[in-house]
Amino acid sequence: MNIDTSKSLEWSELDQRAVDVVRALAMDAVEEAGSGHPGTAMSLAPAAYLLFQKIMRHDPSEPAWVGRDRFVLSCGHSSLTLYIQLFLAGYGLSLDDIKRLRQWDSLTPGHPEHGHTAGVETTTGPLGQGLGNAVGMAMAARRERGLFDPESAPGESPFDHFVYAVCSDGDVQEGVSHEASALAGTQKLGNLVLIYDDNHISIEDDTQIAHSEDVAARYEAYGWHVQEIDWTDGGSYHEDVEALYRAVLAAQAETERPSFIKLRTIIGWPAPNKQNTGAAHGSALGADEVAATKQVLGLSPDTRFDVPAELLEHTRRAVERGRDARAEWDGFLAAWRNGAGERAELFDRLSSGKLPEGWEKALPSFEASTKGMATRKASGEVLSAIAPILPELWGGSADLAGSNNTTPKGEPSFIPEEYSTKSFSGNRFGRVLHFGVREHGMGSILNGIALHGPTRPYGGTFLVFSDYMRPAVRLASLMKLPVTYVWTHDSIGLGEDGPTHQPVEHLWALRAIPGLDVIRPADANETAAAWRTLLEKQDRPAALALTRQNVPTFDRSDLGAAEETAKGGYVLAEASDGKPQAIIIATGSEVAIALEARDRLEGAGTPTRVVSMPCIEWFNEQDDSYRQHVLPPAVRARVSVEAGIGLGWRELIGDGGETVGIEHFGASAPYQTLYEQFGLTPDRVVAAVHASI
Template identity: 45%
Template sequence: MHPDHPDDTDRQMANALRALAMDAVQQARSGHPGAPMGMAEMAVALWGRHLRHDPADPQWPDRDRFVLSNGHASMLLYALLHLSGYDLPMQELRRFRQLHSLTPGHPEVGHTPGVETTTGPLGQGLANAVGMALAEKLLADEFNREGHAVVDHRTFAFVGDGCLMEGISHEACSLAAAWRLRKLVVLYDDNGISIDGPVGPWFPDDTPARFRAYGWQVLGPIDGHDVAAVDAALRQATAPDSERPTLIVCRTEIGRGSPHRAGSAKAHGEALGEAEVQLTREAIGWPHPPFHIPPPVYAAWDARARGAAWRQHWHARLAAYRDAHPRLATEFERRLRGELPGDFQETLLPLLAGFGASTEAVATRRASQQVLAALAHALPELLGGSADLTGSTLTDFPRCGAVAGDRPGGRHIHYGVREFGMAAVMNGLALHGGWLPYGGTFLTFSDYSRNALRMAALMRCRVVHVLTHDSIGLGEDGPTHQPVEHAASLRLIPGLDVWRPCDTAETAVAWSSAVQRPGPSALLLSRQVLPAQRRNAEQVTAIQQGAYVLSDRPQALAVLLATGSEVGLAVQAQGLLDARGVPVRIVSMPCSSVFDRQPDEWQAQVLPPGLPRFGVEAGVTRWWSQYGCVAALGLDGYGASAPAAELSRHFGLTAERLAEHVVLHLDALQRALPAAG
């Protein structure tokens, strides 16, 4: 790649990155030029000498993954993609941070070719990288055979001070060491500056010692502006005998090259200004106009020929693998495509029919485990665990085996008490491909991982969150563990399907929907035993539409909408209302977002216009107003520590109170009619 004077070529390659970053930010009058300018030599060493990728095929399965965890430095990534030959023309760099451009303020997966994950919330990209490295390790364990290494790539990440200040970095990096992810290499942009200024007063950590304590290999500190030094560290990190993840500490200067902004917080999050941009051009010896790259620099960066050769070599290895192990190869390629097995629907139909006919009273967390065991047999890509709550969330299944760093295989992950890290690692697993991850914790602790749940929805990651102990029905642990606002809050996340099933049949449909949809799902499950509801085959099928009529009465005067454990309560109330001559319809709504996507005809069939509606759920009641409920029974305060049955009586979540609630409101509505007339 390099001509007779590699140092000069390296300098020109790095300065091209600096120039594009400061020009794009200046044109947008918005962005973060300092980090891209400071990490330029790090990028030259990695992208110019180590990263295996093909600009012509950004989804080539055995490519190295690159994650820019400090996503505010997005112009570094966009410049790299453009210069190395991806389908990201210069006009898109000129349109940095503009509506509908391919260069948004932070990198977005699925939007810009070559971007592996959406980054911006600091630390999550690093955790995604851990998930990607775990995915590679487990796929290699499962599919590689002697002489046939079809899974053999690395995960590289750039991180900044902010990524390492966030607590999620501790969660994910501790796990990376436990899993011995030797193909994970993280380059730390140690520039000592954040938005508020020099980080010393609030980030005094000895970062190398911290990572050594995890069990990582730590290299440096080195001069991050010395391409040869970074290259040497990368060679050591990627040596065949490396057995641990590696952190390379690169000492850099933010805004490198800017005469008046380098080394200061002013370089972090604002344009340099036209005068300073011109002074920087002069200081770094870059005489070219904005957005102009000389042909020799383009040639030095161009990775298309190398990328094509790497990809073609892998396809040749895959062909040999296919000849030697045809059945394994077929399964491997299916998994990479993210497709479910061809016979999955044939497997699913009897499974749903069997669970749909269940008459067993069971906690839905237990029903979930039963369904998971059946699905895991049919879907070898199912991979999951829990945040130190396996015995409570019931997220294991027979012969699942534990994922561990010292032995291959296993499909159950002990994440430890790391809800946020678990959720972000799951996103990385899903983004890598080959796996369908799930993870369990208590519903109330979903707050710890909420931003990673949001990122899963934003990125359309197919992940399943198993969130148990979903109400005051968990009992004696009290209000710290009893979720109240959580179901309603999670339903506000666009693109996240939130299921709260009432029994085994609805739990089976929730799981089957979750593994088939191209996006994230959350399953909210009970600790307490719930009764099985009576249904015909048509009703079992209707569960898939998010809400359906579970029990009806001729000339019903009202509709009771319920979810989860309160469906059984509504059915009991229906019997009490029958005795009082007040017929009502029971609608079970296990997933409101799925129901909202149904045709208007179905929605009107389930919820007839003009019929008064009452909501019931063991949580905040305001949520029900979107369905036109005239009143709702729920819990608008916190719970208490006591047995579940006693709590239900104490907070008025009983069939008797619901029936009385309906009668009183119907009477009030009836009395209001003459006045309205």
């Protein structure tokens, strides 16, 4: 990129005063709330101000501007670091909002919440996640560039921008940051700049009690471009903003590696008594210390939330600069559009958030077959079929590509060319993601990709390892991000790998997460319908639980249509006289067992309905009349069949119902043996129906 690394920083006396006012606001806001994290907001004030006022390309009037640089505050507890910059730059936050920190319905909750406060690019707080999000954003930016403008030279495209992230000691201690950072090194994400606030303090005070590693050396080992700045160097604390500025310019100029800037700060600076203490990290400083600190800063100890008008006027020039930058970029985009052809159409479609007209016609339909096909395989065929018409859809696996069936046929990998292998060849603008054995990193990266836009990511692993990525899945749900999880090997049907690899509690543990759709299709055609339904939703993550083993592809001529999957639950096989004496509710691979049990029951004179229930969340969204049509309240004899714990089934089967499942861990053996030994059989279902009647 054409970065002039010799240009010097304009840093006026007003800028310095503004930084000091940031510190005062941080102290005042926490004091007002009675709790919060003032220390880092104080010591990071110069760095954050530098980014928002001097470095980043952004437009406070248009927080969703496609061309903007992204800013991620991975240490979300220091939310004031972000809120105060948003206030100063003119993102719509007012001084009153700062005063209402951590209060009901305020725009300034304890941790930054994406979708709640304009300018907050991601929800952070659980440590390490923001760092992973930033890596995902940087990857998404490169994919975006590849989709719309792959030929331009670096720095010459409207789709070139930077991702800046700030993280803390806690972030780099968390395993998820290791996973994401290692992958960022492999991916050579030159558009990523990470500032590590190395302040040696966390909640248990001096971090040396638990933290002695050389973090900079570790990032070098990952292949990052590493710079170190020590504001404590030379005995007295000197906030050398110019040095940080030059480091950021050098980071921008480095296009072949992500950049790591280790910035040694003193937390709570310049609080005379509480700087450099754990107390400054997570508690109000107290009125006396606040007053004393304001005196050190040359501010009046008696005023609170004092932002001089000329100072705000100075910082709000960010609005004008942002508008100018965006206008310039609009011209840049228009020039690109001229020669972009179909790429411009794609850009417009993705900007609108719409799927292409008639896209669903590309979905495969699967022939009935008693031998059938694993739903993971059906999912792979769906991906291969829709990949050509949905270029926004991309993803991969945490080192289980062949098992998860996450690789659409013929698509190149998203990887620096030089890392292509015999098995996978690709390029920097490729499509298939390779996360390595890094489920948690994958989860946080998928969130970053979805947050960045405009593409739609998915990621796969075994269902049992959803546990490894659960914190990221929770955040996807909280942020309502359209991320798709392809979790295969979804039960003891996994077989020989045994209990460490067999999910039994996971379906219900995942259904427990508010806002996550958990879909367990019964056959290949339900799998296609599941993909169709989830892709048509944009406001939530979805998890596919798919079988390793073959399941029959049902002959639908006498059964409910697979398209009913969209309703979450539907009558798959009606009782012979249309008046069920009992209902069997089953999911996934156990639906076939339910159908077999029904045959026997019908044969023995018990009219039995089978309901396929691939997604309880979708079913619960249907209206009462539909739900009562599927599960008539009068039919109290109900049996759930699912190869896992029964936990939540009582809600659907009622007091008289019976569950057929597994209330313990699995075992290592061929799966047919396990189904027999653990009683997931038509016999047991029949017995359960009798018990329920």
